[in-house]
Amino acid sequence: MFAAANQTHFSLHIDGLEHDFQVLAFDGKEAISQPYAIDLELVSEHPSRDLESLLHKPAFLQLGDDGRGLHGLIYRAAQGEAGKRLTRYQVTLRPQLAYLAHRINQRMFQHKTVQEIIAQVLEEHGILANAYQFQLGATYPQREYCVQYDESNLQFIQRLCEEEGIHYHFRHSADGHQLVFGDDQTVFPKLAPVQFQHDSGLVADTPMIKRFALRLETRTSSVSRRDYDFKKPLIQLEGEADSHDEPALEDYDYPGRFLDRPRGKHLANRALERHRSDYRQASGDSDQPLLASGHFLTLASHPNASWNDLWLLVELRHQGRQPQVLEEAITSDIDPRFDGFQQGYRNFFVVTPWEQPYRPPLNHPKPKVLGEQRAVVSGPAGEEIYCDEYGRIKVQFFWDREGRSDDKSSVWMRVASSWAGQGIAGLQLPRVGMEVLVSFLEGDPDQPLVTGCLYHGVNMPHYKLPDLKTLATIKSKEYKGSRGNELRIDDTTSEISIALRSDHGASALNLGYLTHPRPSGGAPRGEGFELRTDRHGAVRAAGGLLITTEPRANEAKHHKDLPETAERLATASEQQDSLAELAKQMQAQEPGDQDAVAKDLHKQHQGILGSGPGDLTKNEFAEFTQPHLVVSSPAGIALTTPGPNHLTSGSHLALSSTGHTSMSIGKRLLASASQGMRLFIQSLGLRLVAASGDIDFRALKDNINLLAKLDITANADRIILKAKTELVVQGGGSATTYNASGITHVTSANYTAHAAQFAHIGAASMAGTFPEPPKPGKGALELFNLYANTKGIKAGDYEVTDALGTVLKGSLDGQGFNAVSGAAPGPALAKFGLDTADTWSLGSFAKGLPWPKLAATEEGTPSMFEAMPDALTPEGGGAAMAKVKQLASSGMDAAKTGMSLLKTGQNALQGMQQVQGALKGGVAGLPQLATAASRALGVNRKAGAAMPGALPKLPAFKPPSLNPVTDLMPRELIS
Numbered sequence: 001m002f003a004a005a006n007q008t009h010f011s012l013h014i015d016g017l018e019h020d021f022q023v024l025a026f027d028g029k030e031a032i033s034q035p036y037a038i039d040l041e042l043v044s045e046h047p048s049r050d051l052e053s054l055l056h057k058p059a060f061l062q063l064g065d066d067g068r069g070l071h072g073l074i075y076r077a078a079q080g081e082a083g084k085r086l087t088r089y090q091v092t093l094r095p096q097l098a099y100l101a102h103r104i105n106q107r108m109f110q111h112k113t114v115q116e117i118i119a120q121v122l123e124e125h126g127i128l129a130n131a132y133q134f135q136l137g138a139t140y141p142q143r144e145y146c147v148q149y150d151e152s153n154l155q156f157i158q159r160l161c162e163e164e165g166i167h168y169h170f171r172h173s174a175d176g177h178q179l180v181f182g183d184d185q186t187v188f189p190k191l192a193p194v195q196f197q198h199d200s201g202l203v204a205d206t207p208m209i210k211r212f213a214l215r216l217e218t219r220t221s222s223v224s225r226r227d228y229d230f231k232k233p234l235i236q237l238e239g240e241a242d243s244h245d246e247p248a249l250e251d252y253d254y255p256g257r258f259l260d261r262p263r264g265k266h267l268a269n270r271a272l273e274r275h276r277s278d279y280r281q282a283s284g285d286s287d288q289p290l291l292a293s294g295h296f297l298t299l300a301s302h303p304n305a306s307w308n309d310l311w312l313l314v315e316l317r318h319q320g321r322q323p324q325v326l327e328e329a330i331t332s333d334i335d336p337r338f339d340g341f342q343q344g345y346r347n348f349f350v351v352t353p354w355e356q357p358y359r360p361p362l363n364h365p366k367p368k369v370l371g372e373q374r375a376v377v378s379g380p381a382g383e384e385i386y387c388d389e390y391g392r393i394k395v396q397f398f399w400d401r402e403g404r405s406d407d408k409s410s411v412w413m414r415v416a417s418s419w420a421g422q423g424i425a426g427l428q429l430p431r432v433g434m435e436v437l438v439s440f441l442e443g444d445p446d447q448p449l450v451t452g453c454l455y456h457g458v459n460m461p462h463y464k465l466p467d468l469k470t471l472a473t474i475k476s477k478e479y480k481g482s483r484g485n486e487l488r489i490d491d492t493t494s495e496i497s498i499a500l501r502s503d504h505g506a507s508a509l510n511l512g513y514l515t516h517p518r519p520s521g522g523a524p525r526g527e528g529f530e531l532r533t534d535r536h537g538a539v540r541a542a543g544g545l546l547i548t549t550e551p552r553a554n555e556a557k558h559h560k561d562l563p564e565t566a567e568r569l570a571t572a573s574e575q576q577d578s579l580a581e582l583a584k585q586m587q588a589q590e591p592g593d594q595d596a597v598a599k600d601l602h603k604q605h606q607g608i609l610g611s612g613p614g615d616l617t618k619n620e621f622a623e624f625t626q627p628h629l630v631v632s633s634p635a636g637i638a639l640t641t642p643g644p645n646h647l648t649s650g651s652h653l654a655l656s657s658t659g660h661t662s663m664s665i666g667k668r669l670l671a672s673a674s675q676g677m678r679l680f681i682q683s684l685g686l687r688l689v690a691a692s693g694d695i696d697f698r699a700l701k702d703n704i705n706l707l708a709k710l711d712i713t714a715n716a717d718r719i720i721l722k723a724k725t726e727l728v729v730q731g732g733g734s735a736t737t738y739n740a741s742g743i744t745h746v747t748s749a750n751y752t753a754h755a756a757q758f759a760h761i762g763a764a765s766m767a768g769t770f771p772e773p774p775k776p777g778k779g780a781l782e783l784f785n786l787y788a789n790t791k792g793i794k795a796g797d798y799e800v801t802d803a804l805g806t807v808l809k810g811s812l813d814g815q816g817f818n819a820v821s822g823a824a825p826g827p828a829l830a831k832f833g834l835d836t837a838d839t840w841s842l843g844s845f846a847k848g849l850p851w852p853k854l855a856a857t858e859e860g861t862p863s864m865f866e867a868m869p870d871a872l873t874p875e876g877g878g879a880a881m882a883k884v885k886q887l888a889s890s891g892m893d894a895a896k897t898g899m900s901l902l903k904t905g906q907n908a909l910q911g912m913q914q915v916q917g918a919l920k921g922g923v924a925g926l927p928q929l930a931t932a933a934s935r936a937l938g939v940n941r942k943a944g945a946a947m948p949g950a951l952p953k954l955p956a957f958k959p960p961s962l963n964p965v966t967d968l969m970p971r972e973l974i975s
Helices: 096-102 114-124 153-162 261-275 563-585 596-610 864-872 879-887 925-934 940-943
Strands: 011-014 022-031 034-044 058-062 070-080 087-092 103-114 134-137 143-152 167-173 176-182 207-217 224-225 237-242 251-252 279-284 296-300 310-321 342-351 373-378 395-396 435-440 448-452 472-474 485-490 497-502 508-513 524-532 546-547 629-632 726-731 735-738 742-746 780-786 795-803 807-811 819-825 827-833
Touching: 034 070, 034 096, 058 087, 058 596, 070 096, 070 167, 070 176, 070 742, 096 143, 096 153, 103 114, 103 153, 114 134, 114 143, 114 176, 143 153, 153 176, 224 261, 224 448, 237 261, 395 435, 485 508, 485 742, 563 629, 780 795, 780 807, 795 819, 807 819
Parallel strands: 134 176, 224 251, 546 629
Antiparallel strands: 011 058, 022 034, 022 310, 034 087, 058 070, 070 087, 103 143, 167 176, 207 279, 224 237, 279 342, 296 310, 310 342, 373 395, 373 435, 435 448, 472 485, 485 497, 497 508, 508 524, 726 735, 735 742, 780 819, 795 807, 795 827
16 A cells, blocks of 8 residues: 555644654544544654643544544543654544543433533533534424433433434544534435455555455344323323334333323334344455545445445544654564554444444433432522422422522422322422422432422421420411411320311310320310310301210210100100190190191101111111201200390290209390290199289280189289279179269179268269270381392292281382381291293293294194294283183182293293283183193194204193192282
C-alpha cells in the first residue's frame, strides 16, 4: 500500500498547540451507539512535554492524503521511555460524549420527550446543537416522569436510546466530530464500493477487502408486551410483533411501559428488531481507511454474488503502524495487539444486511431501586392538602437537588390505601410537609408509589411516648385551621375505651371506661357511653327507635328485643279497655267514646311487637313493623326541664298507670277539650277541694246534673239558690215551686211549720242578677297550597273540618291562597284537592292539544279519535253524556260522585278530554256509567289497523270495578 518505506501517512493535528509529534502506531475501535476510543503511540524530540496542556485538546488523526481521519478530544495523555533523541508519548482520542460517563446524577425529567431529555443533557456538557443532530423518523411521546437514577449522563442517554430503539453514530472531519441520532436505516451515509480480493500477502494498488465471512444465529421470533393503566383498569393493554420464523420463540415481558395499544405495538416491533438485528451478520478485514461505523459498505467482486450488496458497518477496529518515524531504537517495539503487523493500515469490521433495521442492544438496563425511599409531601405555597381527582400527591425527594418543594417537585404519585374500591374507601391523604415512604413498582424509579407516612424530629407523635403507648389514634387537622377530628382507642389495662371526637362543638362519642384526656391526667368520668355536643343533636331511625335500660347481658338477644316493654304496654291497653267498658256501663261515657282510642292502642302495640318470628336468614326480626319511638325502663323514666314541656299527638293520647297517677302543679291546672270531658272513678269516690278561692261549675249552653245514690250535702255560711225563671225543690212526694207567679207548696201529707213568730206584712219581690254566658267566637284560618319552589297552586279545591266536626269547602285563588272564616276555634284538618295544572290529575282543567280528525272507516263509523270527543263532551251531545243524565235520575239521594275518563296517545300525552257529570242515583249505577262511556268511545280497531304507524296506539279501555265504599270520588264534579 505504501510506495516508500520512509514515507509517513498518519499524522496528528492538535488544535491550538504547536508540536512535533509523529504517529508511530494507533489502535482504535468505533461502533454504532458506542463512544469510540483511539489509542495513539507518538514520538517527540521533547522529553518534557506538559501533559496537562494536552488533555481535552481537540485533535484529528489523519489516515491518508485524502483527508480521511478520526477526530476526538485528547482524553488521556501519558509519557513513556526516552531515547537519545526521541521520547514516546501515548494519547487517547475519544468523542466529547465520552466525558458524560464521569458525571453521575440523580434527577427527574417531567413531561419531556426522549429527544428533549437527551438534548438537555448534551447541552449541559457544552455539546451544542451544531455538534449533534436528530434524524428521527418516528414521533416519540412525552414521558410523564423519567428519572436518572444513580447513572452517569452517558449511561442515561444510552439507556434511553436503547429503550426507544434509537441509535447514534459519529461523522468525522478535520474540524470536529458530529453526533447523529437516528431510528431507521436512512440516516446512515453510503460509502463508495470496495472490491473484494483474497489476501495473497502482496501489496495491492488500491485498498481491498481481503476477508468476508457470514454467519446466521438463532434469535427470538416474536415479542409480546403487556401493561396496565390505572385510569383505564378494564382495558387490557397489549402489544405484539411476530417475524413468523420457525421455531416460535417468544419474548414476553410485563410491564411493557406503555399506556396505549399503538405505543405497545411500536415498542414490541422495536424489541423484535433488536432481537433480530444480528441474526445475519458478517465480518471481514480490509485496508480501506475510508470505512467508518454507521456507514453503508458496498461489497463488490465477491465470488458469492448474493453478498455483493449494501452492508451496514456496525463495528470497526482501526490499526496502523509507521515505524519509519523512528530514527533510533528506544525500546523493544513488540506490541501484542498487532500480532506481527509491521507497517501500514488495516481494519476489522462487522456488518449486517442493509435491509435489517439496526437497533442497539440493551447493554444499559434501567437501574432498580432497592427498597424504599423517603420524601416530603409538596404543594403550592400556602396549600396544606394538594391532590388530584385520583388522590395522588406530589413529593420532594431528599436526593432531588433541582426540586423546590412545590407543585412541580414531582409528578402525581399514587397513594396506597388500606381499602380502595368502587364505593369503598380507606382514604387518608398525606398532607404537605409530611414525610412519606415511597416504594417503586418492580424497583422501577419511574413508577413511585407512596406507601406510608413517617414521624420525624418536627412532626412528632401526637401523644407523648412511651408514656401513652396504650393509645392508638387516627387524628386529623382542620384544613387551614387549628381544630381537628380524632378516633382514639385506649387499651389501658382494665380501663379500655374508644372515643370518636370532633373539635367542632366539642362533639364526641365516648365508649367504655370514660376518663378525661389521658395527657391531662385521665381522671375517671364514669363507665358506659356518652354522646355529647355543645351544638345541636338529633337521633333518627326511619324504621323505629327503641330507647331502653332493660339489661341484655353480652348481647344475648337481638337488638329490637323488648318482651318486658311489650308486656307492660299490653297490660296498660287491657286496663284502658276494662275501665272504658266499666265507664260505659256506669254511663260515664257514651257508647263508642273510647273505641277509637282502644283501636289505635291495639294497632300501635301490634306495630311495636310485630307478628311471627321474622326471617332469621335475612337478619330480620318481627318488632317495629311501623316506625314507632319506644322509651322503656325497668326502674323509671324522669323528664325534667326548667322551661316549657309540650306533649302533643296528632291522633289520640293515652295515659295509663297500674298505681297512682299524681300531678303537682305550681300554679294553675288548665284543661281544655273541644268535644266533651268524661271523668270516671271506679271506687273510693271523687274529692275536689279548693284551699282558697271559689269552686265554679258552669254549663254555658246546657244543664248541670248532680246524681247521688245517697245524700248530697252542702255546708256553707250561706247557701244561695238562684233560678232565672223557676226554682223547684222536690223531696219525696212534696215540692215547693218558686217563680214569677208566686210560691207553691205541694204535699200529699201533713204540712208542718215551726216558728217562734209568723209575720205577714204584704207583697214584695227580690230581683236576681243573671249574667249572660259568654258566646264562643268563630275562628279564622288562612290556607296556602304551594309547590316546593313556594309558588302557589292555582285554583285548587280545599276542604276544612273544624274542631266541632263542621266541614267547610271552597277553592283557592290564583296564588294558592284563601281565608276561611266561620270555623270553630281549635284544631282543624285541611285537605287540598288535586293540582288543576297537572294534565294527569282527575281535577285538571289544563287544556290539551286538539284531537286529530280522521276520515270515517269503511264501515262508516267514526274513527276512535274522532268519536271520543263527541262521545265525551257536552257540546258534542255525545252518547256518554246522555247516558250520564239518564242514570242521574234514579238511585239514592245520598250518593254523589263523578268520574273522569282519559285517553292519550304515546306522542300526544297532553291531548285529553274530561268527563264531568253529576250522578244522583245508587252506587249500583256506577258500572253502568263506565259501560256506557266505553260504548261511546266508538273504538274501531280496523280503522286503527289500516293505518300502521300513522297514529299512536292507545291502550284498550276496561270498565273499572268500583267499590262503593272506597272508590267514590271525594268531591262532586259539576257538569
